[in-house]
Amino acid sequence: NAGVTQTPKFRVLKTGQSMTLLCAQDMNHEYMYWYRQDPGMGLRLIHYSVGEGTTAKGEVPDGYNVSRLKKQNFLLGLESAAPSQTSVYFCASSTEREGRGTGELFFGEGSRLTVL
Amino acid sequence: AQKITQTQPGMFVQEKEAVTLDCTYDTSDPSYGLFWYKQPSSGEMIFLIYQGSYDQQNATEGRYSLNFQKARKSANLVISASQLGDSAMYFCAMRGWSGTYKYIFGTGTRLKVLA
Numbered sequence: 001n002a003g004v005t006q007t008p009k010f011r012v013l014k015t016g017q018s019m020t021l022l023c024a025q026d027m028n029h030e031y032m033y034w035y036r037q038d039p040g041m042g043l044r045l046i047h048y049s050v051g052e053g054t055t056a057k058g059e060v061p062d063g064y065n066v067s068r069l070k071k072q073n074f075l076l077g078l079e080s081a082a083p084s085q086t087s088v089y090f091c092a093s094s095t096e097r098e099g100r101g102t103g104e105l106f107f108g109e110g111s112r113l114t115v116l
Numbered sequence: 117a118q119k120i121t122q123t124q125p126g127m128f129v130q131e132k133e134a135v136t137l138d139c140t141y142d143t144s145d146p147s148y149g150l151f152w153y154k155q156p157s158s159g160e161m162i163f164l165i166y167q168g169s170y171d172q173q174n175a176t177e178g179r180y181s182l183n184f185q186k187a188r189k190s191a192n193l194v195i196s197a198s199q200l201g202d203s204a205m206y207f208c209a210m211r212g213w214s215g216t217y218k219y220i221f222g223t224g225t226r227l228k229v230l231a
Binding site: 031033035040041042043044045048050056058059088090092094102103104105107109110 | 122125149151153159160161163166207209211213216217218219220221222223224
């Protein structure tokens with residue numbers, strides 16, 4: 001059972017380059033989230049989606065774009081990478097609403113991105 | 117707006133003793149869930165415990181319990197009989213069940229269990 005899979009796991013970019021992180025989940029979850037984790041700052045929500053075809057801004061959306069064309073996939077894009085976007089990125093998914101489980105997040109393993 | 121505050125960047129506890137990790141929150145959602153996650157040094161995120169805003173009793177899961185005080189907007193995690201394997205980063209999180217459905221985290225508390 002794969003759960004939540006993130007690709008790539010590691011990536012080094014130069015300033016100004018673009019890239020896309022892919023998150024795939026096989027649990028038929030409605031909700032998907034992208035976070036970044038930086039030392040001392042916890043996990044900060046970048047963007048999230050409450051269903052196929054929907055996206056919404058989180059706490060730190062600037063410099064990122066997302067798409068949810070298929071229910072199982074949530075893509076995070078960096079159009080012009082900056083050194084400030086060096087971070088570990090986590091994708092997560094959860095069930096739809098209260099009553100259908102606890103709504104706990106199921107996380108991917110994380111993607112470490114370095115922007116030079 | 118939603119906000120989670122964890123005021124203890126780091127804590128030490130002696131093996132076999134209990135420890136409380138603090139978490140306070142703020143939200144405008146009438147219905148919400150509170151969560152604790154553990155992140156060991158290996159980096160994966162592990163779900164520990166959940167408390168719904170309308171739950172009458174405090175949640176418990178094995179050695180973990182959540183001390184939920186709704187009026188104070190606090191959701192502290194209590195770990196009983198600490199073990200060396202409990203050494204990790206602990207995050208408090210909150211999700212609204214109406215409104216925005218944002219799922220946000222605090223800055224975390226690093227717990228070190230001493231032998």
